[in-house]
Amino acid sequence: MKHVKIAAVSDLHGELNFKHYNADILTISGDICPVRGSHAPTAQKYWLDNQFLPWCEMLINDGIYKHIVFIPGNHDFVFGKVVTNNTQNPFDLVMPKNIHYLFDSEVTVEGVRIYGTPWTPIFFNWAFMRSEEELDTIFAKIPCGLDILLSHGPAKGYNDTILERNYTEHLGSASLTKHVKRAAPKWLFVGHIHSGNHVSSKILTVNDTVTCCTNVSLLNEDYAVGYPVFTTTIEVE
Secondary structure (H helix, E strand, O other): OEEEEEEEEEOOOOOOOOOOOOOOEEEEEOOOOOOOOOOOHHHHHHHHHHHHHHHHHHHHHOOOOOEEEEEOOOOOHHHHOOEEOOOOOOOEEOOOOOEEEOOOEEEEEOOEEEEEEOOEEOOOOOOOEEOHHHHHHHHOOOOOOOOEEEEOOOEOOOOOOEHHHOEOOOOOEHHHHHHHHHHOOOEEEEOOOOOOOOOOEEEEOOOOOEEEEEEOEOEOOOOOEOOOOEEEEEEEO
16 A cells, blocks of 8 residues: 545635645645735736746755645636636636646546636635535546545535634535535535535545544635645555
């Protein structure tokens, strides 16, 4: 068996200055682009090209991580237009080596199978939001046998209340809960609810296995760094 160290974070909102812990893979569960300033796709694309992707390359080149895997979140409008490695498109995102963008898709790195999806329940007019009926169809694509599922939003009933505001309503997706129980990934890393419980919770799956669900948001409700990067180790063959 091979032991692969994972670092997981979400909801950077443009914050690239935080403490890292050396790992084989860094995962980012969405809301990457800055929250202050323009949410226009052209402005976000400029920031990705000139700030985020060079930052990722630096972390790889400095040996902090071997791979970085990320998905969009509801603030990342640009990814509704992004085409990767297609120079005919003005929103082409040229992915450097060992940096992986997932959008209802998967990748296997260091033997770890990872699938990522950006969708959340409707809340105002943000990106990648759908009704629960539509989410059920989208999340039905989540395959079984995953080591890690990256979702921007949480599953309903798990790490999905706003603790800093004492807001106890569960804001996660019931459809995601349903399909996590079906697909039974080993880990689910989410964000979106910044101050949702950051202690891992366990989702019992249909196969009587357990999915460990963790809110890995970096920022708190005031959009300041409030939580550390989450780390764990996964065993793969």
